Amino acid sequence: MRVTSSRTQRDLRVLGEHIAAMRKIQGLTAQILADRAGITRTTLRNIERGEGSPRVEAVLAVLRVLGLSTQVVAAADPFTTELGRLHPDRAVRRRVRVP
Secondary structure, three states: OOOOHHHHHHHHHHHHHHHHHHHHOOOOHHHHHHHHHHHOHHHHHHHHHHHOOOHHHHOOOOHHHOHHHHHHHHOHHHOHHHHHOOOHHHHHOOOOOOO
């Protein structure tokens, strides 16, 4: 059994709330969004509630339909961080070894 930290649970819930709000702002029903993303209504419900373990592909498909996938992917770019800009050579390593 997997244990999810309370912080991760909160982040999943907040992300789901944001997704649900954007869906409503765009005037999409849950069924329409699920259909366009190629997922089931149940999977979308779990994403919007921050429950379960939806596949990353499903979450990205929903974000793509809502026009948010580019921003989410860009937010994970390590080179937009100070640490990433200071150590770009570390990104090309095949392995990370603990000293």
